[in-house]
Amino acid sequence: MSPRTRQILEFVLDNLVWFMLVFVLVVFSLFIPNYFQLGIFANIIEASSVLGVMSIGLALVIIAGHMDLSVESVAALSAMAVGILFCSSGIGIGVQLHPDWLMVPVSLLLALAVGGVIGAFNGFLVVKVKMSAFIITLASYIWVRGLVLVISGGRSAQDLAPAIRWFGIQRLIGLPLTAWIAIACFVVFSLIMAKTPFGRHLVMIGGNETATFRAGIRVNRNLIIAFVLAGAIAGLAGWLLAIRTSGATANLGVGLLFNAFAAVVIGGVSLKGGVGTLPGVYAGVLLLSAINTAINLMGLPANFTQVIHGLLVLAAVLLDAFKQTIRQRLA
């Protein structure tokens, strides 16, 4: 194999998920009526905003060699906290701040704080008390969703303050501002992961925690920051979720965790830690969203959609495994 061919092949393998995305979009555009239109592509980006943001936090922790199963429930709790305070119907108490725009930073800070606190709690138990991240965050997944139920009483908060809801309605170059927030998050965190010592240290910790510690890097501090960030980012996802649905229900975001895991894995992040980039994760999120949109447009019988969704995700993961095999042969 010539060096040039090898170079091209490696480029394709490094960005396989993007090629898969393009392939899927072309196939769906050709075979699904009404799929090929700008509005649908904008919908794909918009629909992926909540999942995308949540996947960033999850990816950070997984790249660092751990796991955070609580992100879905944390997003739901943040959404409910924002909903209860800033919604005017249902259980919303309709808090009004003056000037109106003040509600945006306050609600955002609230969502980030809710997520950050739970992230810090998870991080403390995992890093300081040396407990399994899987168990601790699984417990948080359960008790945080329970807390949503407790504070909401199973009821919903609706009619989010227009000043906050504005982000879900206003569009910039055809995309709602919520989608731009998600894109901005991916850009910022991709740069953090690629260009800052913190990002590089997370990858090193995920690759070999002991070696990284011996190299003089503050492993514990970085890991706790990763957990706090994952929680706060999940809080942001909850804030976006509340904006998108104009409120919060007790079951808001149910099932997002598994989609976030699928997106992260499809995006090339290794569940063993130490491998993965955030642009790849974003491509994974877009791929899932493209599949969901295709299912929505195909109008298949309701009981088949979950099977098809699962099979398409499986196909994407198998393709990713195939990529690893080729990469090993190239090495």
Add this chain to the structure above:
Amino acid sequence: MKRILLSVLGILALAVATLTPAFAQSKGTVYYMVPTLLDEFQTGSVSALELFLKQVGYEMKTLNADNKTDAQQSQMNDVIALKPKAIILAAVDFNALKPSIEAARAAGIPVVEFDRQITSTPSDFTSVAGTVEIGHVAAEQAEALLKAKNGAVKGKILQVLGDPGDPYTLDIQKGFEEKMKAFPDVKIISLPAMQWEASNAGTIVADQMLANPDIDLIFSHAAHLSVAAVASLEAAGKKPGDVMLMSSNGAPVGLDLIRKGWLNVEVEQPLYAQAAAVAMFMDKVVNKQEIKPGDYDVLGLKSVVTKEAWGPNIKIPGAAITKENVDNPAFWGNQKPPTDTVKPVE
């Protein structure tokens, strides 16, 4: 000091004596097995059943299965061991709970099925809204709305189902499509909002409004799904009335959407009446007396008790809520429990 202590003890004794008759009046404890507390109908059912059962002399305890069949099976086993006066079951899974119902009845504990009808094994009483009938009512409303808009019953309907694993939504779909078959010029697009999650419904509506911009009517199988649908319509620049909307279950958020002009019709699942019917017949259930078939008045709604293969079954019709009657306190979505006391059926 001694005197003060004696006085306090005396007051306490008096209070206990005063309260004792209230406890003495209690006819026993009934357990309610609620499938989940993540939706407003289920949460509302707990308070409604508690209220009405108290009026007829029973205490109620609730166990939440969190939508998990195995958890509900274990709860049933535990409750059977506690020997309550009766068990009210809203089953997570109809078939999986059949052995538990049989075990409870074999242990002499009557089982009342609430909201979710199980026909594969006998039970002591069933109180349901008639989900297929809710679909029928929805179809009648859709017929009227399309006729008013297009001059004839023609057009396109987007039907946003709940989770495809939930018979509640499948029955409504069945009833709705059954009736709409009479109108071949109406195209129905049906898509599920997995796990009844609102943002899934929002995505479906956003996608479909692009793929089928000529959609006349969106019918969501729960009010909270309509809220997300409205959010998507709003984001697409639509105003109230641009697209007709309809949903079923009558939750408070649905009634709010009617008041705001977004929702045309909400087909109510008569929560209060369903719960009141259970209380009305509880004495007969507990004492294993015969429940006679026929017409009954349940909170002003004409309801029919029939003798089915699985036991006595009361079906209470759902009502259509529109702008004209939205403030009627009889609708559970207005959250004003009926002031009239429920009386046991003689």
